[in-house]
Amino acid sequence: MYVDIGNALAAEATTGVSEASLERLDERVARAHERVETGIEAREFGYTSLALPTDTDPEAIRDAVAGFDPEAVLTVGIGGSSLGADTITSALGLDGHHTLDNVDPEHTRRLLERLPLDSTLVNVVSKSGTTAETLANFLVVREAMADAGIDWTNRTVVTTGESGPLADLAVEHDLPTCSVPEGVPGRYSALSEVGLLPAAALGGDIEAVLAGGAAGREALEPSLFDCPAYAYGAVAYATEQRGATTNAFVPYAEALEPFAEWFAQLWAESLGKDGLGQTPARALGATDQHSQLQLYRAGRRDKLVTLVRPRERDDHEIPATEIEELSYLSGGGLGELLDAEFEATEASLADAGQANIRIEIDRLDAHGIGELLYGMEAATILYGELLGVSTFTQPAVEWGKRAARGLLGAGDFEEAEAVEDKTELRIE
Structure with a gap:
């Protein structure tokens, strides 16, 4: 993962931070890093999340889905029980993953009507086993399967805690199970069974996702000048202290749109405490240049804009055209155009004095998404340490x-x- 904080410096942005201030802040980053490392080693609540790339057993996940060859996977869960899985399957380009993460009756009915229930694996996820929305949707799914003449017990895997109604149900019906890791808040569970099971069921390389996360773990250093994740977390904190109370998160890859949703929960639920924290706003490049950029460039200077992209991607050539005004597009690629849009937006924001940060990964693949997920979790935890809030609770x-x-x-x-x-x- 690579982070460029140049456009969030005081010389470029209204809410920017001076290099001298960053030097002083780096002393606090070093102390926070020491606290984080202690927490990881002791497997303390919350900090345990950053140990997941090595603690998660991919074989246990594969054992849980062994014998299934689903056309579709339906994850029944909400918040951290579904967003990480959505992020990973989307980034890996795995078709067939669907979620029931809301209790809108019309959406639920339409989804169940179009799913091939006889070849769908139902993945129900709740640590407590008592989450009202999840259990309500699961009951509806069970009924739909029964009405279609399908034995739901042959099509269901359960991911839950050691005890609770779902754990009891799994024992009663001898259902395959995965464990929600202890000491890990749901929004930090993407690199565990919670986030990885649907990808495994659909043939994804979950070992490579975990390897990417492990690379993120190895990249943690006690200085924001040596650690991309800490650079992002520290500068986001510093800009908030200077008035950037909104973080507009803008990935430039369609497959990263669920990642922006995952980040919004992570950032909001972890840092929104005691009247503090940045409000995450989701956007998609280049689409939302035509709907939101006007505000980010010409509105209040109360935002940090985070721009995310892969450095490399497969491209698709733009055909030649007889329209002279469009001849400049001929011979180029859609990816080349998207990168030009990215860099133009970045420069536009800087020209207007709007703080922005660039985050890049090498490629949007299993390793890349694992590294990106880990980096954003570490950045959030570092921000929470600097802010002095209880990062892992959600009262x-x-x-x-x-x-x-x-x-x-x-x-x-x-x-x-x-x-x-x-x-x-x-x-x-």
């Missing part, structure tokens, strides 16, 4: 879960009372 999310359970009659939760006490000012 606001838990509040909402308790409120929803109370509304559904799953117990007495005082949070549900806040819903009933909502202030109303209706205009009809």
Whole structure:
């Protein structure tokens, strides 16, 4: 992974950081790195995530999906239980992975109607085994299979914790299982069974993904000037302190769009504490140059724009044309055009004084996505250390879960009372 922070320096950006400030900040990075290393070695909660490339056993994953040769994989999960898997299967170009990560009844019905259920592997994921959205969707999927005359127990694999309703169900029906790793918050679980099982079931090279993650682990150094992941995390932190409260995350590869969704959860849920943290905004290059770039270039200087791309990609030649005004495109490639769009956007933002950072990997392949996932996790954890927040918890999310359970009659939760006490000012 490569990171260029030049356009986030004070000389280039309104919210930029001076090189002298970076030198001072680097002393704090070194101390944070020491804390991170201690946490990894002790397998402390949260820090354990950065040990996953070596702790994850790919054979256990392959054993869980052995005997299946699915046309499609349906992951039933939400948040960290699905976003990592989506990111990896998309980056590897593995067709056939679908997710039920919402409880929109119309979407669920339409997806189940078009899936070949008799050749679909259902991958249900919940660490606690009690996640309301996941369990509700799983019950709907089971019923759809039964209605189609399919024995759901022959088409289901469970990824869950050591105990809970899903673990009990797996034992009762002798279902193949994978374990959610201990000490790893869901949003950090991409390089574990949680994120890798669908790719394995569809024939992906999960060993290469883990090797990419291991390369990211080896790249951790106690200085932002020697470590791309820390450079990104430290400069994102520094720009936030100077007013860049939004992080617009813009990959320039269609297959990285799910990666932007994964990053948004990682960044928001890890760092949004105590009135602090950058708000992630998702975009896609070059598409959103025609919908969002106007704001990023000419709007408020309260943003960091993160531009992500592979350095190498297979290209597709643009055919010759008889239209003279378009002759400059002839003989070039779509990838060449996309790279020109990337660099033009980067320069446009810098010209407007808008802080931006370039992140690159060699290629968008199994090794590259593993390295990228690991690097962004390390960057987030470093940012959290500098910010002084509890990076691995999500109390606001838990509040909402308790409120929803109370509304559904799953117990007495005082949070549900806040819903009933909502202030109303209706205009009809």
